[in-house]
Amino acid sequence: MRLRVLLIVLLTLLLAAPAMAVDRLVLATTTSTANTGLLDVLLPAFTKQSGITVHYIPVGTGKALAIAKRCDADVVIVHAPALEERFVADGYGVDRKPLMHNYFVLVGPPGNPAKVQKSGTVQEALKRIAQAKVPFLSRGDNSGTQVKELSLWKAAGIKPDWPGYREAGRGMGPTLTMADELGAYTLSDIATYRKYLSTGRISLVILADNQDLLKNPYSVILVNPAKCPKVKYDQAKKFEKFLLSAQGQKIIADYEADGKKLFWPVHPSK
Amino acid sequence: MDFFLGGLTRGLGLLVNLDPEVYGIAWLSLRVSLSAVILAALAAVPLGLVIGQKEFVGKRFLVVLFNTLLALPTVVVGLVVYGLLSYHGPLGGLGLLYTPGAMVVAQAVLAFPLITALVIAAVITLDNRVGPTALTLGATPLQAAWAVLKEARFAVLAALAAGFGRVITEVGAAIMVGGNIRHYTRTFTTAIALETSKGEFAQGMALGFFLLVVALAVNLASHQLQARWK
Amino acid sequence: MSQALFSLRGVVKRFEQREALNLERLDLEAGVITVVEGPNGAGKTTLLSLLALISPPDRGRLFFDGHELPRSGSQLTAWRRQITLVAQQAYLFETSVDKNVAYGLRLRGMDRATREERVAQALEQVGLAGFGPRRARRLSGGEMQRVALARALVLRPRALLLDEPFANLDPASAQVFERVLGELPGQGCAVVLVSHALEQAHRLAQRVVYLREGRLVPEDGHRPGA
Ligand SMILES: Nc1ncnc2c1ncn2[C@@H]1O[C@H](COP(=O)(O)OP(=O)(O)OP(=O)(O)O)[C@@H](O)[C@H]1O
Ligand SMILES: [Mg+2]
Numbered sequence: 001m002r003l004r005v006l007l008i009v010l011l012t013l014l015l016a017a018p019a020m021a022v023d024r025l026v027l028a029t030t031t032s033t034a035n036t037g038l039l040d041v042l043l044p045a046f047t048k049q050s051g052i053t054v055h056y057i058p059v060g061t062g063k064a065l066a067i068a069k070r071c072d073a074d075v076v077i078v079h080a081p082a083l084e085e086r087f088v089a090d091g092y093g094v095d096r097k098p099l100m101h102n103y104f105v106l107v108g109p110p111g112n113p114a115k116v117q118k119s120g121t122v123q124e125a126l127k128r129i130a131q132a133k134v135p136f137l138s139r140g141d142n143s144g145t146q147v148k149e150l151s152l153w154k155a156a157g158i159k160p161d162w163p164g165y166r167e168a169g170r171g172m173g174p175t176l177t178m179a180d181e182l183g184a185y186t187l188s189d190i191a192t193y194r195k196y197l198s199t200g201r202i203s204l205v206i207l208a209d210n211q212d213l214l215k216n217p218y219s220v221i222l223v224n225p226a227k228c229p230k231v232k233y234d235q236a237k238k239f240e241k242f243l244l245s246a247q248g249q250k251i252i253a254d255y256e257a258d259g260k261k262l263f264w265p266v267h268p269s270k
Numbered sequence: 271m272d273f274f275l276g277g278l279t280r281g282l283g284l285l286v287n288l289d290p291e292v293y294g295i296a297w298l299s300l301r302v303s304l305s306a307v308i309l310a311a312l313a314a315v316p317l318g319l320v321i322g323q324k325e326f327v328g329k330r331f332l333v334v335l336f337n338t339l340l341a342l343p344t345v346v347v348g349l350v351v352y353g354l355l356s357y358h359g360p361l362g363g364l365g366l367l368y369t370p371g372a373m374v375v376a377q378a379v380l381a382f383p384l385i386t387a388l389v390i391a392a393v394i395t396l397d398n399r400v401g402p403t404a405l406t407l408g409a410t411p412l413q414a415a416w417a418v419l420k421e422a423r424f425a426v427l428a429a430l431a432a433g434f435g436r437v438i439t440e441v442g443a444a445i446m447v448g449g450n451i452r453h454y455t456r457t458f459t460t461a462i463a464l465e466t467s468k469g470e471f472a473q474g475m476a477l478g479f480f481l482l483v484v485a486l487a488v489n490l491a492s493h494q495l496q497a498r499w500k
Numbered sequence: 501m502s503q504a505l506f507s508l509r510g511v512v513k514r515f516e517q518r519e520a521l522n523l524e525r526l527d528l529e530a531g532v533i534t535v536v537e538g539p540n541g542a543g544k545t546t547l548l549s550l551l552a553l554i555s556p557p558d559r560g561r562l563f564f565d566g567h568e569l570p571r572s573g574s575q576l577t578a579w580r581r582q583i584t585l586v587a588q589q590a591y592l593f594e595t596s597v598d599k600n601v602a603y604g605l606r607l608r609g610m611d612r613a614t615r616e617e618r619v620a621q622a623l624e625q626v627g628l629a630g631f632g633p634r635r636a637r638r639l640s641g642g643e644m645q646r647v648a649l650a651r652a653l654v655l656r657p658r659a660l661l662l663d664e665p666f667a668n669l670d671p672a673s674a675q676v677f678e679r680v681l682g683e684l685p686g687q688g689c690a691v692v693l694v695s696h697a698l699e700q701a702h703r704l705a706q707r708v709v710y711l712r713e714g715r716l717v718p719e720d721g722h723r724p725g726a
Contacts, residue, residue: 173467403591404603406587411577421593
């Protein structure tokens with residue numbers, strides 16, 4: 001009996017030992033950067049150069065910033081300029097730097113019931129959708145994508161309040177699948193859309209693309225050590241410098257998924 | 271049909287291909303969930319034993335309370351544990367957030383009411399002569415409690431197995447406090463959630479299949495233990 | 501008369517305000533078989549639980565071997581190890597007969613070889629030689645009753661309390677019990693026997709105690725040994 005108790009204690013120690021904390025930098029970031037696989041190339045290169053391990057937590061932009069506000073992350077990579085400005089203005093973030101961008105795409109059912117013109121601007125497209133009162137699916141999860149979508153409606157002077165306008169409350173992938181099944185229009189990041197399209201899961205088509213209004217800029221922001229004394233500011237600063245260095249920017253520029261470029265670095269020539 | 275067959279064949283592929291990342295995920299899931307069950311059991315089994323055996327005012331209320339706690343959504347448990355382990359939380363100093371340890375804590379909290387409720391039920395339905403019999407044969411109160419546990423061993427092991435099933439399949443708490451960090455806190459369920467969000471449905475199904483195989487192995491082992499422990 | 505092994509003084513036991521037992525004065529000697537008689541609900545089982553130290557009295561004082569016993573607490577285990585009880589319907593653990601009988605010896609830290617020897621001896625005493633490996637809870641009612649007796653005898657207690665030991669026994673087994681119990685007073689053991697099986701009980705009894713509604717009935721008297 002005593003032996004059995006000893007065994008159990010030993011087993012617990014064995015199981016729990018690897019659960020100890022490690023020395024690492026915590027990066028809270030959006031699912032879109034994580035899901036494309038870019039970080040899985042970028043982070044090992046940084047670790048190799050600096051010896052610093054980076055753990056990334058893939059969540060939405062809103063949640064990434066919320067985590068950082070509670071001092072549970074050291075650095076964030078997000079894509080919602082309005083939220084980022086507030087985050088910095090409120091004193092939570094410092095050293096905000098633009099990192100890269102890509103483009104959102106407006107997608108819709110192949111039948112295109114709102115008769116959106118593919119050569120037109122995204123504003124015209126949204127007006128058509130609102131006039132036709134066709135289904136439109138919003139992320140509804142306070143992600144960078146949703147923030148962008150809402151700013152687009154605002155810029156077009158439209159209040160999206162017809163019955164066909166709905167919130168999915170889910171990530172990009174599930175939202176695309178739902179939109180496809182509902183015959184709805186939606187705004188998506190390009191990477192997730194391409195992934196879903198390539199697996200034949202959806203038949204939605206691109207209706208607006210590569211316009212300045214659809215630009216999706218990513219920034220890197222460090223968590224303010226004045227607010228969060230335990231944050232690893234110096235290591236985070238090194239990480240930011242690496243991202244913006246020639247090496248980091250080249251990795252971003254060269255990164256491709258399924259043979260297609262996904263991100264445009266801020267310093268392409270470097 | 272492709273949807274399911276594709277997942278199944280890919281799952282078999284994962285099993286035999288010995289992909290280190292997938293095996294890493296399996297090992298972590300197993301470690302975290304077993305640790306959580308052991309941790310929860312250390313508190314839940316004695317507590318269930320006491321509540322089940324003793325007569326006291328408020329006993330019924332406690333039983334109802336534990337049965338109610340079973341309805342706690344995993345995401346809420348995740349939120350609570352996140353609040354505790356967060357830098358500004360009361361246990362923030364431990365630096366456990368976004369580590370496997372945090373997932374162990376969250377899953378232990380999840381398993382605790384389930385194991386307690388099932389142990390209470392096991393003890394209440396057990397013959398009430400066990401404790402006194404042990405005492406008259408010379409047992410200390412602690413040894414008598416152990417005898418009760420031993421007599422209820424099948425139900426207690428079933429309670430532990432149920433606790434394991436609850437935690438290895440949950441995703442809400444693990445993703446919230448573990449962060450789904452690749453090679454570090456990515457378990458079966460958080461990996462499946464991620465693969466599904468990426469549209470990699472076949473990979474998600476394959477991981478789900480792998481999870482079932484692991485759960486089967488654990489249950490077979492516990493069954494073996496039951497058969498031996500006489 | 502030597503000093504009593506058990507002495508009860510003003511002992512009261514209640515269940516939900518109802519008095520189940522109220523004993524002004526009761527002494528039980530070592531080396532004597534005392535039979536407790538009385539109608540259903542008289543408090544016989546209650547008395548044995550009290551003597552077995554598993555159910556503390558609400559009032560009164562209990563002495564064992566000249567020492568006053570506490571109502572509860574960790575010292576009680578040491579006293580309890582000198583006494584054992586074979587209950588009205590004894591519970592056998594869900595394991596083998598061997599392990600059931602060895603249980604008390606293991607608790608007392610006895611080494612394995614001695615344990616096995618004593619277990620085998622006790623089983624033989626009750627006519628169950630060779631029953632060791634069988635599953636205890638699969639046995640017949642009478643066999644279980646005999647395992648329970650063996651489990652108590654193996655401890656060589658200073659006081660053996662038995663609640664209706666003859667209830668499930670066939671005549672042959674009853675005879676075995678009678679013989680085994682009859683040998684105990686010679687070893688200095690106090691035997692307290694509750695039984696409605698008047699024939700056997702009276703043959704064994706060196707003293708009979710009558711209980712009614714929790715109280716002693718003054719017909720109490722000594723009888724010559726069987
Ligand atoms: N745990 C208990 N809770 C409430 N009442 C009890 C309890 N145990 C015994 N009693 C009551 O105390 C009284 C004495 O019971 P006890 O079991 O001692 O009787 P007994 O003399 O052994 O009877 P029998 O010959 O039927 O075995 C009975 O009225 C019984 O109902
Ligand atoms: Mg009785």
